[in-house]
Amino acid sequence: MNRKQVRKEPFPVSILSLTAGAFAIGMTEFVIMGILPNVAEDLHVSISTAGQLITMYALGVAVGAPILTILTQRIPQKKLLYLLMVLFIIGNGISVFAPNYSVLMAARMITALTHGTFFGVGAVIASNLVPPNKRAGAVSIMMAGLTIANIIGVPLGTFIGQNMGWRASFGAIAIMGVIALIGIILFIPKLKQEKPVSVVKQLSAVIQPKLLMYLLIGALGNAGLFTVFTYINPLLVEITGYAEHSVTWILVLFGCGVTLGNIVGGKLADWKLMPSILGLYFAISVILTIFTVTVYHPLAAVITVFLWGTAAFAVMPGLQVRIMSLAEDAPALASTSNHSAGNLGNAAGAFIGGWVITHLSLNALPWVGALLVGLGLVLGIACYIAERKNSVAQTA
Structure with missing residues (x-):
């Protein structure tokens, strides 16, 4: 072949x-x-x-x-x-x-x-x-x-x-x-x-400021996800009022949203890469903000959880491709580094979520998650504007 x-x-x-x-x-x-x-x-x-x-x-x-x-x-x-x-x-x-x-x-x-x-x-x-x-x-x-x-x-x-x-x-x-x-x-x-490619050249390709910024954006997105998701069971049981055995089926629904989002996100990224990444980060921030209200209403909470899973994972294929494209000399290392940054974001999110529960309250988790994703959105918009300005300058 x-x-x-x-x-x-x-x-x-x-x-x-x-x-x-x-x-x-x-x-x-x-x-x-x-x-x-x-x-x-x-x-x-x-x-x-x-x-x-x-x-x-x-x-x-x-x-x-x-x-x-x-x-x-x-x-x-x-x-x-x-x-x-x-x-x-x-x-x-x-x-x-x-x-x-x-x-x-x-x-x-x-x-x-x-x-x-x-x-x-x-x-x-x-x-x-x-x-x-x-x-x-x-x-x-x-x-x-x-x-x-x-x-x-x-x-x-x-x-x-x-x-x-x-x-x-x-x-x-x-x-x-x-x-x-x-x-x-x-x-x-x-x-x-x-x-x-030499190790020095690979590392140089990965530690360039623009790529590191996208790794940070990805880590913030994952931190926002795991700030809430790590404690989704107590959220749905203690605040929404679901029985513990019902949470399993809600998580299956979340997983269906994740799978759907992953496929749709890939198609969106192939259509318009950066606009889709920024649009999805905005959508996640909005959905988590809405979750601060819908978490008190069983049906609305389930719908929100499904939409959240869809949007949270729709952003990942596009972000992966964007990071690989920024490191032409080391796409595999850049791609792997994205997973490393994502896992660090997972760990940070779990820690932040625990801190929020201890010092604020359980129902504060969604808006804290929204803030973390919102910070990633702001950095993403800044990168996009800088890239557009640079592109216009080069054309001129």
């Missing part, structure tokens, strides 16, 4: 193998939340100690992924993808047989290393498999694996863990990893290997 033939296809089947890999990674990241009590009881640790398996995973993605991307830049992209999936399978395999907490933590760190690098390299490959005007759409198809994992994979993994033991959950994820690996080997074409 040559490159020209691949580019004629609007969305090659090869992208679906990336989607399968993203699905497996999404499962391994989030399923631990549903089986945390089982893990804590079996390994004789407290819930809070077991919770560090989530925190350290996020830090492993944030810190380890860019380093691994730099160290593996000379490996052909297809080969790197299946090496990452092999490492992912090994990490989950170790989790199945982990005799104690320390070994399980080490296994989680191994899988965390594969997370950001897979998405970083995968986004570059997906965007190279389609014409330039469909790049964001291709990235969104790959990222859909992560969102579908939240709707189907995590509930399924949690069910398996609760009925067959938590180790069975990681076994199922390892099997999913094997399926993704087979898809990558069979369907991802051998793309032309780019000339290796």
Whole structure:
């Protein structure tokens, strides 16, 4: 299969193998939340100690992924993808047989290393498999694996863990990893290997002020999302008045919004990149502001949560493509750095949300989230205006 033939296809089947890999990674990241009590009881640790398996995973993605991307830049992209999936399978395999907490933590760190690098390299490959005007759409198809994992994979993994033991959950994820690996080997074409770029040149491409500003914009968007989402259960139970078992179905609806938003966001970004990013940040700010009122009304709250999930994830494919386009010498590192910044935003949002609950109140979370996204919007508008002025000046 040559490159020209691949580019004629609007969305090659090869992208679906990336989607399968993203699905497996999404499962391994989030399923631990549903089986945390089982893990804590079996390994004789407290819930809070077991919770560090989530925190350290996020830090492993944030810190380890860019380093691994730099160290593996000379490996052909297809080969790197299946090496990452092999490492992912090994990490989950170790989790199945982990005799104690320390070994399980080490296994989680191994899988965390594969997370950001897979998405970083995968986004570059997906965007190279389609014409330039469909790049964001291709990235969104790959990222859909992560969102579908939240709707189907995590509930399924949690069910398996609760009925067959938590180790069975990681076994199922390892099997999913094997399926993704087979898809990558069979369907991802051998793309032309780019000339290796020096580490100094890659870092220079990524630490340019404009790109760092977009990483900050992305981190603020994620911080706004996780300020609220981390505590969505107590919000819906204590303020809206839903029974705890009902929250699961609301989160499934949120996940449906996330998946829809991811696909629609890719199409919007391919149509008008920067206007769509800014428009979506504005929409998220408005929706979270409205949530400060609708959170008191059960039906309105559910509708708002669905719209919020749709808008919050619609912005991500476009932001990913924008960041890759700013680092022509290091698109994979830029893409991976975006995931690192996003994970730092997740952690910051969870911390800010906890601070808000302690020092303000639970019902203050939506407007604080809106403020964080609004700050990202202001920075985005400033970048856009500066770029337009620069473009006009160059034309003149």
